[in-house]
Amino acid sequence: MEKLRVGVIGTGHLGRFHAEKLSQIEKADLVALVDINPKKAQEVVKRLREIGKSPNVFSNYQEIVQLVDAVAIVTPTFTHYEIAKFFIEKEKAVFLEKPITNDLKLAEDLVNLAEKKRVPLQIGYIERFQGAVKEAVSKVKNPVFIEAHRLSPFTERNLDIDVVLDLMIHDLDLVLMLKPGRKVEFIHAVGAPFFTNLPDIVNVRLVFDDGATCNLTASRLSLTRQRKLRIFEKGTYSVIDTLEKSFLYVKVNPITREYIQEKKSFPEDDPLREELVSFVEGVLAGRPLSPNGKDGLKSLELAFKIRDQVDQNLRRFL
Secondary structure: OEEEEEEEOOOHHHHHHHHHHHHHHOOOEEEEEOOOHHHHHHHHHHHHOOOOOHHHHEEOHHHOOOOOEEEEEOOOHHHHHHHHHHHOOOOOOOEOOOOOOHHHHHHHHHHHHHHHHOOOEEEHHHHHHHHHHHHHHHHHOOOEEEEEEEEEEOOOOOOOOHHHEEEEHHHHHHHHHHHHOOOOEEEEEEEEOOOOOOOOEEEEEEEEOOEEEEEEEEEEOOOEEEEEEEEEEEOOOEEEOOOOEEEEEEEEEEOOEEEEEEEOOOOOOOHHHHEEEHHHHHHHHOOOOEHHHHHHHHHHHHHHHOOOOOOOHOOOOO
16 A cells, blocks of 8 residues: 555544645545535635645545545544544544543543454644654653643633643643653642633642652633643753743753753644654554554543542532
8 A cells, every 4th residue: 555545534623734734745645524514624625725635525424434544533522432433443544633532431442442453543642743742752761740831722622521631631641651651649630610611720730659740730711822841850850842842951960050951942843744644654554553542541541530539629619
């Protein structure tokens, strides 16, 4: 197979970007766009025609099964299970935007089904493909404290899920990646709803079995945007800023007490394109995908534990 025939399901705010990036990937052949509102998909096709691409438009995802080798599912979270299960059962490779589903048991069922069918499944944790994150993974060895702020102004997107599944789950994925093999032994989480009936701001303190501590805040009611992860380990301090697309690495000279700073910028970063290239080329080459379903389950399981803590603490104020 020289090219992977791909369909994009869901052409909303994020789905249209998936379609545009896939249309630019040499080894991908974007053959179909699916949306329950075909007019929305047709608007995407108009833009794609400018670069010589003209995928067919459908309103029912089941209609494209014979046309594709793989799909990118970029629909509301509550629809993920039904759509992903359909394509996995048809043995089509699946790129599934995070979170896997809004129900842990259903997410486990999907991952188990993909393993049973040996169907490639990649979860859309885009932050893993940021240059600043890759730099951090290459330098950070054993964090003792991690602090994350993921803040956004309120929008009308992703309101079927709370801020933990919408935003914080990215940082949960990164924290688990930076602490491989370690278990979370303590969770304390608080949050509150503002614009929706679900928590729109959440803060959580996590303690791992080696004593490492994380303090994470996610908000979708901020006046400004922020995407920062600060990582402390013995003698070093790192800052990932995915809005600024930069990585700051600070070492301390214990004798002179001087700071030695190294800052790298990644202005040409295109993490969405990189993760879709990883998916397309991984499927074609038959190699394991990353982050895979099990990776997605780890952060999702932790997210649900945090949500339970938030609900318990919130009830005290009602």
